[in-house]
Amino acid sequence: MYVAVKGGERAIDNAHRWLEDERRGDRKVTDLSVDQIKTQLSLSIAKVMAEGSLFDPELASLAIKQARGDLIEAIFLIRAYRTTLPRFGFGQPINTDKMIAKRRISATFKDIPGGQLLGPTFDYTHRLLDFKLLADGSIDEFEPGKDTEQMFQHVTQFLNNEGIIETEETSSSEAESPDLTRQPLEIPANRALRLQALTRSDEGFLLGMAYSTQRGFGRNHPFVGELRIGLISVEFEIPEIGFNIEIAEIEISECETVNQFLGSKTHPPKFTRGYGFVFGQSERKAISMALVDRALRWKELGEVSDGAPAQDEEFVLYHGDNIQATGFVEHIKLPHYVDFQAELELIRKIRKTAFEAKKG
């Protein structure tokens, strides 16, 4: 139990002033601008927006600057800010077929209509430090290619045509899908609620969970049917006029995995699917999310659980939120003098009794 303490105001004020000073760092070095962060640390922005669960690149940049680059602290700032905003409503479901794709690849079919677009990827780089960047080297602008149209059907549709992969269908109960920002997350959660929790979960946590399934804790070694990253419009019905407009354009990463499934008592052998959808360019997380989504579906597919952590929805959903996690883990550093005093008294008493009994 935590018992409040008083005092320490002057020390706290000074600690915060020193924090500000440290954040600014050496005054001989130029102050980092929010625009610089926004345009040059875009993958940090993506993480803060995804886990802060608020798409706003400028705010994410500000949060990163204020948090001295501590991304969980930045996410905390975004989450706190978000709670102050009224919500005007829900967007129409995003159609990712209409994506303006920067990147679109498939590990299952090499020849896909529309082709494979690598996009600005770290893949196939040699992971050698580029010392030119230390020397302030200028970078040539990437010349665009020829004009082209994009309209990419999802790769899983090709398997659909053959009927050998499960299809994703809308459910009549979807209106009842709860929103975990408004109601406490309750277990068992349906798949829609699980995905809401996963898409705002900590990337590192999801990565570890996903990795564990591949290594055998809940056998789950899928193929990436498709991974795409790009811009997508979000439609919203304007209440005053009663029709939809495209109110926003956001960048997202989407991953669909294709998993082998040998069938169960209730389902015939076929491929099954996992789904990842994340704000920003966050493909590591999108892939991890799809793996964990699939692992959590063992019950509805009639599989036998290995009892692996990634198959345990309570374990995954209740421990993936890095703001909840950091709040609980870090609070133990705050003053607990009264609790500790009580424990100290208790241990002293027990020890005394034990020693006296020994002396007999």
Next chain:
Amino acid sequence: MSLVRSKWLSYLAKSSESDLVGLYESTGLDPSYTYLRKPEIGTIMATARIGNTGQKFNAGEISVTRCSIQLEDGKLVGHGYVQGRSKKKSTVAALCDALMQSDKRTLIESKIVIKLKEIEKKRHDLIKRKAEKTKVDFFTLVRGEDEK
């Protein structure tokens, strides 16, 4: 060509503040108006579908700003629902919406809305053209025993 209201509101909503405000100021228009709803920052919850076709889920929020204005002259009402947290952008979008319903329509459409549409198309085309340049043709290697 003539744009429907949902289209012009979309171009206004997705534009950058600097593009929209810059184009609006270049028209020299400065009509009197009153706020029916003062600019207000909020969010919408984006939703997506599992596998793009399945059940709907909540994907996270997006910051938006809204306001409604009424022109003094003609009493036309405009709504400014825009992405981001700019009250200025929201107000200018609402003014453009109202003016698009007035006799200034041709001016607003040609000097602002069409320009925003072009800027958006250019932005999209640039991504597509860069992506096109990274298109690969993977091929699986033909092994010796397959040769005839």
